[in-house]
Amino acid sequence: MESLYGAQAIRMIQLRRLQTCLSTNKLQRETEIRVWWNVWMWDCWESAGSCIKQQLTIDPDFPVPMEEHAFERLDPSIDHLEFMIQSDEVTSRQPGLWAQMIPFTEVVAPINEIHELTVQNRISDAELFDKIEGIADKLETWKLNLPSTLHVTPTNLAAYSSTGLGRTLVALHTGYHHFSQLLYYQFLHQSTSTAAGRSPQIVEYARRCRSHAADLSNLLSRANSTPGCECRWLMVGHLLAVSSSIHLHTLLFDDDEIQIRNVKKMLRQNFEMMMELRQYWPGIDLAISRLQVFHRTCQQSMDTAFDMDYWMLHFLQRFAKPISDRYTAILPEMDHHATGLPEIHGSIGDSQGQAFDYRPWLDLS
Structure with a gap:
């Protein structure tokens, strides 16, 4: 519709x-x-x-x-x-x-093109890095040129919320962080492979991806606790699903206890926000079920769960459509290295008719 x-x-x-x-x-x-x-x-x-x-x-x-x-x-x-x-x-x-919002909305198509070229194996590493840097420069130039009155600060949030523009200010920065996390997403997988040892750039891009995902989660949580700044649009569900998948990567591959504790907190925040969105948008169940499928993918094979392929392309870009299980041939198998992830089973139906119990995520500590 x-x-x-x-x-x-x-x-x-x-x-x-x-x-x-x-x-x-x-x-x-x-x-x-x-x-x-x-x-x-x-x-x-x-x-x-x-x-x-x-x-x-x-x-x-x-x-x-x-x-x-x-x-x-x-x-x-x-x-x-x-x-x-x-x-x-x-x-x-x-x-x-x-x-x-116009400058960073213009990068949607170029970011998608980079993902598609990567999946099709039609871009060299040199070309990939060059395109990534070009878009990154646009995003960072936008951030550097942003007037101080449009930064996310307690003073600005209070000022804009008092005039009915608090949500618009938050939406501005939400878009910036979402497009940035998409730009660097494919380097999460590469950062845990042998390629990372050969390229500090890959490690840096993966760090930026995790940083923007954290900033996005914290921004939305902060906004939802600030009267007049609450973000309750249906599209927020997809943004939270993508940032949550990035937090799962940290949960699986990072051994820093402080980092792990922080991402568990952000996963909890993200799910609380998703559950709140369900009061207004029953369609949020699509974003939740997509994240459930992603979670199962991590349980089945954490080593390839973040590989940039057509399945991942579908997860990141085709947010209006459900996704199928990535490893249909090995559904009964679970990667024993991923056993630290909370089990998900129970209450909200997904596209495959399986259920999703969000409560274990809310109990993360």
Whole structure:
């Protein structure tokens, strides 16, 4: 149903030709700009999740959404003549929170392309590292150029939540950490193989992946405990599933007791947030069942569970679809090295009709 509504939204803005025919009324114009960019962002996510070609392309001359408070102060009575003669229009029209989401939303397709080239074995190590560094530079440049008023601090969270924009501020940083954890994800497997000994870069990329996963989990937990900043969107379930899978990697391969204790805490937090989301989105069970299948994969073969193949590609990108067991031929077998993982069985049905009891995760200590 979401895909149907999204497709209708895309067709409507195409028929309206919003990129070339914006209204001359200032408020209407800014509303049209925000509508176009919101649909574009949905198109980026949906095309990635459904493996279809993106429909909307960016015109470099098309304006980005203005600062939110300035948008809220716009007077609907201002006509086009007053709009055109405002001498400070260019300088006063500062980009807002939604505008800041555009640069890292643009990396969705390149990250997916890297994963697909890796799975198809159509990219050399040199090309892979070059592409990774290019995207990493874009993400870090965005972070460095972010105004201090848009950083996640207690002061900023309180300020934005008081004006109804706390959730948007959190969504901004949630996207940054999610795309970053996706960018480095494939190096988790390589970091525990012989390749890691040959390349400190692989070890560093894996460290960044774990760091962003931790930042994402802690950010969402912090936001959900801050009135006006709670993140209760269905898509959060997929983000939590991916970050939880990264925490599982640490749980399996790290021997640092402090790190293990921290990831157990984050796994508990993630599951508590998923259970809270179930109050609003029954569809969250899909994300939970996908994580359950991932967990079984770790139990069956921890040495290959994080290998970047078509199954992993499906787990990371096709978030709107269920995933099947990775090792269907060895379902009864369990990797004895992975016995430290909590058993999962019991209450929420997954796509294979098996059940999922989240309580052992909440009892991690």
